[in-house]
């Protein structure tokens with residue numbers, strides 16, 4: 001019966017997407033993947049009554065909006081406070097530990113993209129919304145659907161929100177700007193602007209062509225899911241098929257946190273994505289609860305920003321040739 005075949009093909013192609021885009025470990029050839037995709041496209045054309053926006057056939061884009069709708073966040077989406085020096089970072093830790101005692105910290109790359117909130121219900125992707133003003137964001141579901149490392153179906157029935165960063169990998173950025181140079185179009189200044197410009201396209205075919213990716217780093221409902229630490233929630237969403245950053249590191253002291261900052265400062269230019277700092281979070285949810293929030297930012301997390309890269313001063317500008 002073709003409905004069963006359609007559902008089986010969708011599950012199979014979703015699994016292949018996961019293996020290719022999340023595990024980076026495909027188990028089938030591109031030819032086999034394309035053959036199954038063509039079979040599904042044909043069957044869906046013959047059975048419009050089986051249309052499903054989450055079908056793997058919809059990830060290549062095709063929807064063109066005339067404007068962006070607004071969505072009110074179920075939970076306010078805040079931003080991070082910044083610190084710019086080792087001293088300020090140690091002061092952040094001193095204040096936190098004065099209030100809640102010794103803490104473990106989770107250290108993460110601060111991906112330089114745009115913050116994104118995904119919503120799932122009954123195990124299915126419902127919508128994606130930008131941070132906006134923290135209360136109301138833009139509905140960018142049609143474009144986020146084209147990011148193939150984002151699962152459209154998860155093995156969790158309740159309402160689930162997952163937050164992270166949509167970004168443009170450095171390789172995609174180079175390719176995009178090369179193409180724009182050839183077309184005589186203005187180039188994007190940096191991958192962050194390119195990602196934001198791509199997500200704000202009304203035509204999802206354009207977004208689909210930009211080679212965007214995403215990493216997920218916050219589960220607002222973590223405590224309600226029975227998790228006791230932030231890293232426990234990240235392990236949970238990883239089992240659901242979300243990409244999390246393998247570089248995330250649990251640190252038992254602010255000195256270890258600083259070691260992570262130094263390690264990543266050295267690794268930064270070799271990463272496949274741009275980072276503008278390091279995010280440090282108190283790992284234990286009970287201690288996060290005790291620390292709470294300011295009006296705009298959590299008191300249990302901070303962003304350490306890398307110093308702006310000094311333009312290299314050319315030596316001959318310093319030594320006047322006599």
Ligand SMILES: NC(=O)c1cc2c(=O)c3cc(F)ccc3oc2nc1N
Nearest residue numbers: 078079080108109110111217218279
């Ligand atoms: N750019 C990032 O890579 C990144 C950003 C945030 C946030 O903006 C953020 C904001 C909150 F209110 C709470 C946790 C957060 O965690 C975060 N973690 C990250 N790794």
